[in-house]
Amino acid sequence: MRFQVGRQLLDRQLVDVDGRLVGKVDDIEFDLDDDQVPYVRTLLVGPGALGERVGGRLGRLLILAAERFVTDRPVTALRIPFHLVTRVDSAVWLRARADELPESPVEEWLRRHLIDRIPGSGHASG
Template sequence: MKIPDPLRVDFHLLDRQVVDPDGYLIGKVDDVEVSVGEDGVPVVTAIHIGQHALGNRIGGVIGRWLAATARRLHETGDPRPLRVPFELVHKVDSAVVLSVRHELMDPSALEIWLRDNVIGRIPGARDAG
């Protein structure tokens, strides 16, 4: 049993760590996408990862600020959270394990910006600790 049955969307999915097959930390499940199928029954179709989604859930001043900074950092493409189709979820236990490697997904805009402008410029940034 790789996905708990019954699956509790709030308990099993929301706010769990998302990792790739090698254990690389991709993000948290910041929201879950639900779509109504042909038979009228809603199904879980994707997980959303990103501060925009988290900010919208937290709400208030801090939530709006989180969502706004996440949107502003996107230089290319559209400022939306990373959307991972549920078919790519391989396992749900203490983490949500995906069946694809993180290189195949859009990396976080904040991570790229900090890597290119701050951390990547410091000598030794390429050496493993």
């Protein structure tokens, strides 16, 4: 698969195999193959990854805001191995289900402390 990383991956919506939205690609991690050719290794999702990418005061503010919602600091990015990507178009499509992916620490905190406390939240129709 060949493409322009910045234009075709960054800020694209991630969609699981069932069509559920997973998040947006906030940053990308590269590695080198045996011939020292770079390739996309991991997609990074979440405010920690976005804050690092943005940088400066705004990036630090994003990270600090996210850290208010987690017990383990520093806030870490959700890491999605690139081999789970099946295609890239207006979105990045994955071959895995959302519940098979690691959960974002911020989303886990929000689910535990807010969403699960909403009456009927466990019985949402889908």
